[in-house]
Amino acid sequence: xxxxxxxxxxxxxxxxxxxxxxxxxxxxxxxxxxxxxxxxxxxxxxxxxxxxxxxxxxxxxxxxxxxxxxxxxxxxxxxxxxxxxxxxxxxxxxxxxxxxxxxxxxxxxxxxxx
Amino acid sequence: xxxxxxxxxxxxxxxxxxxxxxxxxxxxxxxxxxxxxxxxxxxxxxxxxxxxxxxxxxxxxxxxxxxxxxxxxxxxxxxxxxxxxxxxxxxxxxxxxxxxxxxxxxxxxxxxxx
Numbered sequence: 198x199x200x201x202x203x204x205x206x207x208x209x210x211x212x213x214x215x216x217x218x219x220x221x222x223x224x225x226x227x228x229x230x231x232x233x234x235x236x237x238x239x240x241x242x243x244x245x246x247x248x249x250x251x252x253x254x255x256x257x258x259x260x261x262x263x264x265x266x267x268x269x270x271x272x273x274x275x276x277x278x279x280x281x282x283x284x285x286x287x288x289x290x291x292x293x294x295x296x297x298x299x300x301x302x303x304x305x306x307x308x309x310x311x
Numbered sequence: 312x313x314x315x316x317x318x319x320x321x322x323x324x325x326x327x328x329x330x331x332x333x334x335x336x337x338x339x340x341x342x343x344x345x346x347x348x349x350x351x352x353x354x355x356x357x358x359x360x361x362x363x364x365x366x367x368x369x370x371x372x373x374x375x376x377x378x379x380x381x382x383x384x385x386x387x388x389x390x391x392x393x394x395x396x397x398x399x400x401x402x403x404x405x406x407x408x409x410x411x412x413x414x415x416x417x418x419x420x421x422x423x424x425x
């Protein structure tokens with residue numbers, strides 16, 4: 198069965214520093230992978246997704262993620278953190294069961310220190 | 312700017328009362344998902360519909376939860392009777408139902424059962 202594991206429930210970085218949020222997946226078939234972001238008191242919104250085209254995927258707000266099959270990873274990065282990046286980030290894998298169904302990781306809360 | 316709407320945004324009720332949450336998916340989307348988010352369990356998929364038909368409701372406690380789509384513009388999630396352990400944020404999301412599809416989330420209903 199497909200699943201994702203996010204390493205680190207909390208990550209704290211300084212403003213301007215590199216952001217790295219880790220996600221590893223488990224899938225018996227080529228996966229479709231997603232990163233969603235949730236700002237306080239809001240619903241989730243898509244940051245980026247991997248759909249088997251380019252392995253390096255660029256998303257909104259300067260984030261990008263690289264699909265690495267050999268490492269079963271889809272880590273999210275941003276070169277320089279901004280205070281507005283403080284949020285919870287969810288990695289998800291798509292399961293095809295009649296209709297698209299997402300399985301989410303447990304989430305990583307990102308804190309930005311001034 | 313099309314978006315998923317949910318009502319009410321906040322609901323406080325007493326144990327044993329019936330709770331109904333409503334969702335209006337984005338026009339043209341044929342797949343609707345209901346999620347529950349808690350600190351302990353994270354994001355859980357409760358049920359989802361395609362073309363108004365329920366595809367999977369295995370995530371819902373069957374004895375007290377029910378989900379319906381009376382028409383293409385309205386999805387409902389009902390809890391009867393409610394219990395304190397049902398306190399959570401309930402999200403609705405919609406999409407076009409393919410594996411690479413983005414799910415668009417509503418702002419959520421924060422439910423507190425006293």
